[in-house]
Amino acid sequence: MAKLTIDGKEIEVADGTRLFDACTLARGEALPHFCYHPDLSVAGVCRLCQVEVEGMPKLTIACNTTVRDGMVVHTKNERVRKAAQQVLEMHLINHPVDCPICDQAGECGLQNQYMEYGLYDSEVEEADKVNKKKAQVIGPQVILDKERCVLCSRCVRFCNEVTGTGELGIYNRGDRAEIGTAPGIELDNNYSLNTVDICPVGALTSRDFRFQKRVWMLKSTESICTGCATGCNVRIDHEAGRIYRLKPRRNAEVNGAWMCDKGRMTYKGVHDEKRLLSPAAGGERLTWADAGQKLAAIAGAGVGLYVGSAHQTLEELWLLRRAAAGAPVSGGLANADRGQADALLLDADRTPNRAGLSLLGVGEDEPAQLAERIRKAQGAVVILGGDPAAEPAVAEALGGRTVVYVGTHRNATAQLATLALPGATWAEKAGIMVNRQGRLQELRQAVARAGDAREDWRILAELPAVRGDAPASLRALRQAAGADLGLDLTNLPASGLAPAGAAAPKTGGDA
């Protein structure tokens, strides 16, 4: 361990700790910086995190300094503040005054540091500024403004070290230096939008998010991506019922600091114009009152098969199984929604909760098998989520039968359903997903449910086997499901619950 003093405060940290991190610990906030990033190699080029270490004649960059026992460090004295101000000024002299049209405004490293260290008048002639190419599309997701770039090299290091794809470089010398792709190359890897996250200024911005919303108007909700079985932790940024973007949330056990571009775009499904917004039967819209009656009638006549899906939450699937009350239950199509995995985060399994089905002991079926089970079913078929009718064999088997479908989009299954009931998308409800590691992670509701959509579990609670003893709340549902599974589902930490820690002691008998 090393004991050191930072701004008069004594702290103790492990040997080998980076001084930058020790300063964050002591100060409660990071030193000013652009180029340092905990998940990338150290570049030491922005020169903002310089601190005074007693005994060293020059200021030293904290990101490239290891703590030593007995070190005395100053981060807020006149000399350090002056240096930070001078270096910040250097960053600004050729920086275009784009704030009014720049998406980064409100979450910009330059703006933030200027408010902290700057607040002076520019000394630079407008005509003296170096001009570079602006608003250049460099890939399907990313647009580059070379003038705004502060050449921190984070994006270059990311493409070299994290994705290993090396699309970006810094060309030329001196103040003619500029970031870019090589001629003939696009920034088109599946993690390109992470460079937008780590770009401290508005040099790299998202094409999808461009000019959509000022960031200070956004609210953030923590949730989980449902694009694949990895379950990257995310932050949903939204305003007035609309989601504008997803950003990764750091989780060392799951996704580190990153998420993939495919996952980022899954928010679009929430606002897709093909949303199922109200109950429907025979092509006509129904009120929930009428739909409820229809459902009661169908269920009263008997349900022969319940079909779930790996897209649904743990609580919903548990309740489906309970609603089945011994009748056959299928987890849905075994090989639906599979694709190519990549070397980083994207899993071949494009559903968020296959592990949840496993946990509940509910098996999935191949298309032919499912079709067979449908044909054998004595009564209606209730389908919760997914789109099994996209499989021709299943569609054929369902033809002519009574089908109740709870789903979010007007897909093939919704279209052939006798009764289609609008459920909530992943961003419109709370629920637990179990990722490929067996980790329980929580969805949180970010936006109000569209149209007449309802929480899926409440729709299931109308079914006869549940109705009489329906959970009063999601919490009650979690308690019941948790007791059954031997897990505490009501107190998940923000970073999720790992499988090893999931074996909570069974409390005696409380349901």
Next chain:
Amino acid sequence: MSPNDYRMLSARFGRNDGHKLAVYEAEGGYRALRTVLSGMKPVDVREQVKAAGLRGRGGAGFPTGVKWGFVPEGADQVYFFVNADESEPGTFKDRYLLDYDPHQTIEGTIISSYAVRSNLAFIYIRGEFGWLVDRVQKAVDEAYAAGYLGKNILGSGYDLEMIVHKGAGAYICGEETGLINSVAGRKGQPSIKPPFPAVSGFLGKPTIINNVESVASVPFIINDGVEAYRRNGTEKSPGTKLFSVSGPVKRPGVYEIPLGLPFRDFFNDWLGGMVEGEKLKAVIVGGSSVPVLPAEEIMNCNLDYESLGQAGTMLGSGGMIIIPESSDMVELIQVLMHFYFDESCGQCTPCREGTGWLHKIVKRLRKGEGTPEDLALIEHVCAGMAGLTICPLADAAVMPMRSFLAKFRPEFEALIQETAPAGPQSRWPRGEREN
């Protein structure tokens, strides 16, 4: 003391045959190598060079024997680089060494590589010396043929491969880690330190980089010994040093001088003073990156690290630039500021932006668009660069800029229009300056 008394480094300068192996051998060449490989251990070589007090001749003046000692004991792979990237304006001494006497450098390199236990040495020659790269390669080939390079040199069991590597036009590759990075196949941008090259350099292995003149000094130290080396020079600046002199003096060129030689004597006796019609105005004594001294100040200096340091400048590379009265100092500083602007690698912000900004301000001044604020602005920019960067290029730009302004301020002030409104001036509407 006359020029001909000092011919250790410059023995074969000006000749047309000094580059030949047979001539070099006949004049005592490769004797030092034989001495080293037939009975000295690497540590013995290091100790001898340390005792001689040889200081790095590229510009930093760091004791060579001490630098060699930084290589960790038991390193499995060590690399040795000879820095022949000579690009400091005013400096052309390494050129003479490689052009007239390549074998001296080669022999010195082999001994130095042995001293740090390296088996692969690079001679990094700037691309603009393309006209002599082939000649150096030929000398290296001769050395291989004679058994001075390759496996089991002179039956000693010591192996050394030598690669002549050509640069491609980047002053910053004269910085040690910039040089290493360019040989590693990257841009020649300096690396942050720590780690230091002696511990982790080329390919992550211990690496020693020495200037051409430094390694060329080694054979003499081995052949003639520490005392003979220290007979010239001063206590803290022993030995002889090459100075390359340019400007309107009667006898420009490359001189080998005993360190400590008074500038007055060097200028009057060796250089013959100014050419007819010119008067001495100022001297940049060690390459453009050291502070300029007006004539009256340099006349009181001795040419060694300490005396020049006390005078507020540095011995640097020994690239002496003689500035006549007929020169316009602001014009000269514009030339230099353009140089640093051109050569800044662009990696770290204060240098990248500051070198561009300084050049623009000086250019504006010379166009007659300067204002009274600009001189304070120049100092402001310099303060935002010096000591705040990865490598000393920012300081190399700041030192001439500050010294030209300090020593020749009236010439700058004369360019600022009398008609420019006095006091703080807005160039476009902006708010109150007093925050």
Next chain:
Amino acid sequence: MSKPMDTKAPWSPAPGTRARIEALVARYPTKASALMPCIWAIQDEIGHVPPAGVDLLVETLGVTRARVNEVLTFFTMFRTEPQADHVLQVCHNISCHILGARPVIAHLEKKLGVRMGETTPDGKFALEGAECLGACGHGPCLQLGKHLYENLTPEKIDRMLESLRRGEIPRADTDRELED
């Protein structure tokens, strides 16, 4: 010196260049470290590195396109476009300036009919500025490929240009006859 490019077929290396590159890859400690000399090998053949040259470097050395382009744009002497037959690079740094680089440049501009930084319409001559070439004691000076011309005067320049127009590289003092 650049050869006229056949714009139909992309460049592929001459056997000599290919052999040189192979030898370099074998000699240098890692493939990536052979990048600079391999670029020189290509440039020595055709005066610049075309896109096909970048491809060759990427394939042979296992480096990224971005890396090759970084190095090509970082170093002044590396070129990615076909060059004029004779690229005259005149030092405009401090010592040469003191010794009279400006009149030399002015003379060249007049004789060639182009400004600094431009190429003559017939593609024969390009006039560029250069930083210190290490000839300070013998300035003003200029570099033409692997030749360094010093102690320049208008007369010397005129003789040089005449030579070049005849297709002969004038002899420089640094090309002095060396005893074998």
